[in-house]
């Protein structure tokens with residue numbers, strides 16, 4: 086009895102101090118923990134799109150909840166292009182530029198171009214807060230580099246998410262190799278200390294598939310009110326395995342996959358039970374001969390052509406298929 090009460094007291098004080106919530110909030114890691122993706126990928130602009138990057142830049146957003154009032158950092162794991170993790174073509178001669186933006190012009194809900202979906206449009210909207218070019222630098226190989234500190238109010242306030250939005254752009258400004266990297270939104274410059282209630286998102290996701298047969302990667306778009314169908318596009322899939330669309334309502338719909346240096350597109354209907362929840366796009370590897378170092382691109386839009394976000398921490402949690410929804414629907418009224 087006494088032990089029980091002690092455990093209860095510990096749990097209560099932990100939850101009051103916010104520690105319990107932290108363990109539930111995984112949106113600061115990019116890619117997120119539920120996504121099971123090893124790395125983001127951006128190639129140098131002299132690279133070939135057939136290696137899996139269609140445009141040689143990648144845009145990500147961080148949303149910092151309004152009630153968080155401390156400074157924070159954006160950490161990059163393996164920002165260099167060389168040594169471990171990165172994809173060499175010839176020799177390592179690639180330089181990538183990472184830039185952090187805040188202020189007006191960042192919020193993609195108010196500035197369409199900020200989404201970074203169309204080449205030539207100004208995806209660099211906002212105030213430049215920090216930037217750095219990385220080449221083949223052993224100092225940052227398999228290690229973190231931290232941007233910051235930043236003040237949350239330096240972001241662009243978004244009323245819908247009640248959050249300050251920041252943007253980080255990675256561009257391959259020179260060379261032809263692939264930079265593989267990850268982000269972490271942190272309260273600390275030296276360690277990964279997440280911010281409760283924060284999240285990250287992108288509109289065009291360029292990432293590396295697993296180099297094994299069994300690991301399944303996931304990305305999680307959120308279905309907002311008014312979405313009737315979605316148009317899923319994927320690039321340079323190298324005919325690797327299959328893409329399954331899973332939700333509370335869908336047990337698994339097979340989406341067409343692209344081949345080499347090519348886009349595939351599919352239109353998928355959205356049912357009322359799926360509105361207000363996340364979808365789970367699952368990326369399963371082809372069995373037999375392993376497709377190695379497969380980099381791919383995924384985008385998504387609704388029936389009006391508006392791009393949908395992929396959240397690093399799925400809104401409302403990972404969706405679980407519920408057979409009961411189908412059963413209920415099948416019954417005559």
Ligand SMILES: [Ca+2]
Pocket residue numbers: 163165166167168169170171225226227
């Ligand atoms: Ca490296």
Ligand SMILES: [Ca+2]
Pocket residue numbers: 173174175176177178179260261262
């Ligand atoms: Ca090279």
Ligand SMILES: [Ca+2]
Pocket residue numbers: 162163164165166167170171264265266
């Ligand atoms: Ca790297």
Ligand SMILES: [Ca+2]
Pocket residue numbers: 135136137320321322323378379380381
């Ligand atoms: Ca590929």
